[in-house]
Amino acid sequence: MATPDSSSTEKPHPPVIPSRNPLPLSASQEAQVRDIFYARVRSRCSEEIKAFAQCAMGRTFTAGFFCSEPKRIMNSCMKLHATPEEQDSAREEWFAKRMERQREKERKQRRKIEQEKFLREWWGLPEKDKEVARREMEKMERGERVGGFPSGRGRRRIEEEE
Known part of the structure; x- marks a missing residue:
């Protein structure tokens, strides 16, 4: 009985994409990069965030019902701007301010x-x-x-x- 060749059962590896920021950072340094990233995303969507906050002001659990449209707009804006490229640029800014x-x-x-x-x-x-x-x-x-x-x-x- 012939055994199958081990190379035929192996899955091909995806191509390795080089990172723009190859240096590993510590957990606290990564947290600083994330803070820069989140601040950038929030600044780009500040109008949408203000609209949702204005709608939710004075409401408790009913904010989810009454403010669903401003929340959807705010979340879509944040998803649009929270990209890997934006995270890379936040990391570059962190290195620049080192x-x-x-x-x-x-x-x-x-x-x-x-x-x-x-x-x-x-x-x-x-x-x-x-x-x-x-x-x-x-x-x-x-x-x-x-x-x-x-x-x-x-x-x-x-x-x-x-």
Whole structure:
């Protein structure tokens, strides 16, 4: 009895479409991208959203009955603008504003250190341990990680960094 060739039973794979944004992001970074995406979609459909909100104002469970037409218009507008291309452009905007976010983070961290130093002087508290202060400065100077961890034997573990 002849066995069927295994290659004849395999399904062909769909073609791989290269992504415009190949770097993997962390969950919090993806959430930031989603926030940008949702804000863009809401801004494009702001008139429809306002019309539905105006209709639903002062109603409770009856809003679903009385405002079904404005709700349908609002949802169709949002479906029209919630496209993968829009999500890609939101991701590109997130990457474009990356350096701006890094500068803002550094500014806030420096301000925090200055305020803590001032309060220690004001209340006569001892200075912060030099090693702790050095680690905080190193942590502040590290950039935002995008694209995962580097692979290889020379990779430092998180436990070693702290």
